[in-house]
Amino acid sequence: MRIAVAGTCGLALIIAREIHEQTSHQLLILSRSHQPGLISQGYQCQVVDYNDPTSIQHSLMGVDTVVSTVTGNAQLRLIEAAVACRVRRFTPADFEGRPALRIQNDPLDRGKAAALALLQHYRGYIQSTVFICGVLYERFSVDGMISHRIGVNTGFANEGDYILDARNMTAQAPVYDQAGNMANLCLTSAYDVGRFVVRALDMPQWPAELSMCGERMSVTTLINTVKSCRGRDFNTQWHTPDTLRYELTLAQMAGDIPRQRRLFTLIATAEGRYDFATPAYLNAQFPDIRPVSFRDWFTRNWASVP
Template sequence: MPGPSKRIAVAGGTGGIGSHVVEGLLEIKEKHSLHIIVLSRSSKPDVIYAGAAAPVIATDYNNVHTIEQVLREHDIDTVISTIVDTVPSSFKAVQQRLLDAALNVPSVRRFAPSEFAVDSEKLQSTVVFYQSKALIVQSLRKVREYNKDFEFIKFSCGLFMNYFAYGNPKPDGGKAHGHLRQFPFVIDISKGTADVPGDGNHKFCYTTAEDVGRFTAAATQLETWSEDGTMAGDFRTINEIIQMAERVTGKTFDVKYNTEDDLLARMNPNPESAMTNFYLEVLLGMIRGECDQGAELNKLTNVKPTSVESFLQAWWGN
């Protein structure tokens, strides 16, 4: 039956983006009387945020029965996967076992696979790792064919705005990254450089990890879920962001513009893993228009996200 989520399990909720999703849910826990649990590969203390708490339950993702027991015990109706595994075969297997366990529990009626970036199905032809992400979406569509009451959503947030804070000089500058690892994606403001896919004039979606958590939490309270879980903090061209960064910092940036051939020439022809060429593959997907998305959750929720300009001012301004 449709209706807002009430009892939510976040798999991988002690990781980077998973922590932000849990914090987003804890912000609204009391208002909506939510029961939230966090599944993790190892035992950890409860997650405490905004005056609310969620227990962390050590879970063996290799055992469908073990996952199922946890979901049954807590009468879970919604499973959100934020699991990260850079080995495609194990990533695919873990998510499938999570879904199989959820389908064995009558109370579960909603499932969100581990997307939380650019739509994996759009990028799967270019980004090798995303092929393993797209497989679970195909499984979810098959479930929908025979169970019309089952809902799933792809949470797509574009590119993480937090990466623009890399190397910022603020005393508390590390907070700008939230729970994400520090990484200068395309634009390294600290060095005044940019490694741009294409001519820099195409608009892309940028969202802070904190806003991703808030959008996700707000989406759990929608009466129904469609597959489209796109969200956006801002839509900007890379050239616009470079110009903003130059104004805020007073630097003149050294900008390299890359063609498809430039990026292909930089790739390792004998990659050791699916992640070896990941960064360059994403840039290639950006050139090919495979990173475009909408902002459906902006229209359906009351989340007021951070803009790129306000983010740059906060972490690079005087």
């Protein structure tokens, strides 16, 4: 089976490496620019111009499945080209919470809704699924998930941008939902996302959503886990959706766009947008995949930081 991975961000390369090393599928990496480093490692790469439908269609000849990590208009053109080339399956760049929990005119959308709408429009011609993994562990990485080349354009990919700053031990904690219950979230390492995605390529049928989870926990447990790993106390501001919306109003009045983006992610967390039922679908389907725990991942990632 010929699989095209669109994009060369950190997550794309994790998925590509897993296909390359663990399956007999033919792998093609689509990139906007020449990739001599990847080619020297034995990967087949194709330069693609997302502004040119002919270029995209040429790159998709003979492809069975597209795994996309490109967003916005580039992804919409990729979907159109995949349909034109009779590609059998397409999975969009999503890799977050369940789409049904997102709000209208979502400030965190980045073209996701348009991609899902287009795939729905073409559902008679191409199969698709959304991979749901919650929040990537890498958001809590030393130097942020941007250091893994993940979420580079999101506006909340730097160290300390989401919930907690493990270096300076400060936290903006969305611990309660609107009803006053503890807010929960599901988290997964990018490496385990790659393993689950690649295993799912061989499933005979794809449901509309395929969920996976490294660990489900409350925001309070997340903070306490990092506190325990770091051996230091947090200076924490505890939040409800209402207090976060008040903070958002202040950020809007001040014209502070980066702070607004960070607050949108905290509000989404408090509202349960990164939470879903566990055991997740793919965990149940593939029990031999044992995801790394958040504590083990964090301990390793922060081992060199005093």
